[in-house]
Amino acid sequence: MSGRLFLSPPHMTGNEQRYIAEVFESNYIAPLGPMVTRFEQAICDYTQAPYALGTSSGTAALHLALRVSGIGEGDIVLASSFTFIGSVAAILYQRATPWFIDAEMASWNLSPELLEAAIARSPKPPKALIVTHLYGQCADMARITEICRRHGIIVIEDAAESLGATLDGVHTGIWGDFGIYSFNGNKILSTSGGGMLVAKNGEAIKKAMFYATQAKEPTPWYEHKELGYNYRMSNVLAAIGVAQMEVLSERVAQRRQIFEWYREALGEIDEITFMPELPGAHGNRWLTTLTFGHTDPERVRTALEAQDIESRPLWKPMHLQPLFAGADAVTDGASEQLFLRGLCLPSGTQMGREDVLRVSDIVRGAVV
Structure with missing residues (x-):
């Protein structure tokens, strides 16, 4: 390669421009549209996630997972300490309390032993865990999910860096109750920006979609009873994602x-x-x-x-x-x-x- 050698630049060599052209021809250039649905389905087909929701970023997907899980002010959310700020910022968005857990040298990911210790030391039962799959490598999800289910803790996987990674044949992002992926410019699959929330519970994804589209009530006018967000993915970016999924x-x-x-x-x-x-x-x-x-x-x-x-x-x-x-x-x-x-x-x-x-x-x- 000539010129500067970057850490992880985007790689566009397939049908990206063709699918973007289809979007422009259809005039669906705003959030939502056929390509978003197609991208969500491609993620489900690839990972075997039951449900998926395209979002504006991986951080937005994490925020939605916490919101749908009922995490609020004062709740304790356990989280990987060895990670990027986007993995844990949403805890503060919900005014919850982060409790960080160190890595294990066997995987560089969250330590199951220290997870047990954190639960034992917590002054009140933790509500959720955000576990990061660091640098595309799998955390020990068999042990982590067993511990969390035993204690009634919701498991949210930050698989922002690990789309395509598997543990015992199971994709990262679908071991827990929720999983998220990131399509930022430096990820293995890039749409320049964007993310995806996946879940086993269809009602949870339906509620996340409601919050992601400004929590608009089903009326002809704009009626709002709850706080929502502008968190949906652009149809243009989804077109890039559809092409990237093919390779x-x-x-x-x-x-x-x-x-x-x-x-x-x-x-x-x-x-x-x-x-x-x-x-x-x-x-x-x-x-x-x-x-x-x-x-x-x-x-x-x-x-x-x-x-x-x-x-x-x-x-x-x-x-x-x-x-x-x-x-x-x-x-x-x-x-x-x-x-x-x-x-x-x-x-x-x-x-x-x-x-x-x-x-x-x-x-x-x-x-x-």
Whole structure:
């Protein structure tokens, strides 16, 4: 690839422009329309989710899941700490109280053991859990869902980064009561913006649709008894999503191939450890991520940047963010170490082996 090598740029090579042209010809360019319905159905067909709702973003989908679940002021919502702010911002939207849970080193995702500890320490029963599937890799959902069901906790999966990933043959996003996907510009499936809420309960999706369309009552005029939001997906963006779904399996295979190329090039270096994959899991490897034993990741990042190659530190844990100063958290230091020692490497599906080798040579040269 020529020019700057980005971390995870969009990849448009299929029927995107054809389907967008159909939208313009139909004049359905506002939210809602046939392409939105088609995109929702494509997600259901691919993941086996019973119901789906296209939204303006993954964060909007998370907010709707919390709202439909009855989460409100003072309720405790457990959440992965090692994640992006969009995973947990909606907790504050509902004036609920976040309680953060650290990662386990076996998956870099939420620790089932610490989940049990958080539930035991909570001053009142937690209402819900938002669990993130980080960097396209599956959390230990069999254990996590068993724990939550035993305690009557609603499970919301943040599968924003993990569309196409499976654990024991089951897609991320449909293990719990709700799941969300993101189609932001850097995701494995990109519509430039947008998200999807999936659920097992059709009535819950129907209520989420009501809230997502300004909570308008079924009258000829605009009547509102409840607060709603402008959270529906554009028909134009959905057209891009329909085209992207046609090549999603290919994109997952490409990301996994890129990871294998990195592992072949760097795997023998004792200093480097790649993000692990749980037994029975098939992650989408949205980003290839690794940690260093002694080398400062910033040294590697700046070496790559000097060659016009984008890389990025791993997520700074939510319990270390100034916004959440004083928030409750059950931690054992895992996510803090990952943040201090880790880096995300370029993983876009337009990369070839020569691009991976170029990045790997710079990484190798920066290792001390």
